[in-house]
Amino acid sequence: MxxxxxxxxxxxxxxxxxxxxxxxxxxxxxxxxxxxxxxxxxxxxxxxxxxxxxxxxxxxxxxxxxxxxxxxxxxxxxxxxxxxxxxxxxxxxxxxxxxxxxxYSVPGREPFYAKFGFRRMRTAMAVFEDPERAARGGYIDEG
Known part of the structure; x- marks a missing residue:
């Protein structure tokens, strides 16, 4: 189709x-x-x-x-x-x-986005509504 x-x-x-x-x-x-x-x-x-x-x-x-x-x-x-x-x-x-x-990528999918020229940032930071969930999902470090 x-x-x-x-x-x-x-x-x-x-x-x-x-x-x-x-x-x-x-x-x-x-x-x-x-x-x-x-x-x-x-x-x-x-x-x-x-x-x-x-x-x-x-x-x-x-x-x-x-x-x-x-x-x-x-x-x-x-x-x-x-x-x-x-x-x-x-x-x-x-x-x-x-x-x-x-x-920002689903953890593990970074190589797919690298094909488009996206590069890992060293200084990116975020405030998440649910930081524990973000940590469990691999988006941020626990802490």
Missing amino acids: AIEWRESIDGVDWAALSEMYRRAPLGDKSADWLRTAFTNSLFKCFAFEDGRVIAAGRAVADGVDCSYLCDIAVDPDHQGRGLGRAIIEKLVERSRGHRKIIL
């Missing part, structure tokens, strides 16, 4: 997108949470097949300094088709002109 690429949130079935993130598995993100997050992101990218969203990603960006790629997910039934790669390429291209393009 042909993939339809969209950069607009028009016509997105947020409940279906929420289910895709759960299955990917990128966590439980409610339909309302996703609608808010994508609406407030400067760049969005969706892949549709037969009218159903099968991959998505977004970038929170300010237009000059920093673009942060996040929530990149591909439906498990469609993984291995290059959709994740295409989303990253599209978001990186839209983010060109920013001084830095940042993402």
Whole structure:
């Protein structure tokens, strides 16, 4: 089937997108949470097949300094088709002109992102809503 690429949130079935993130598995993100997050992101990218969203990603960006790629997910039934790669390429291209393009990876997936030129940062730090969960997931050191 042909993939339809969209950069607009028009016509997105947020409940279906929420289910895709759960299955990917990128966590439980409610339909309302996703609608808010994508609406407030400067760049969005969706892949549709037969009218159903099968991959998505977004970038929170300010237009000059920093673009942060996040929530990149591909439906498990469609993984291995290059959709994740295409989303990253599209978001990186839209983010060109920013001084830095940042993402943080699911632990263990860093080599995939390195193929796009992403390099490990030595000074990146974060405040997590649930630091114990972030530590268990391998995102931060315990402590």
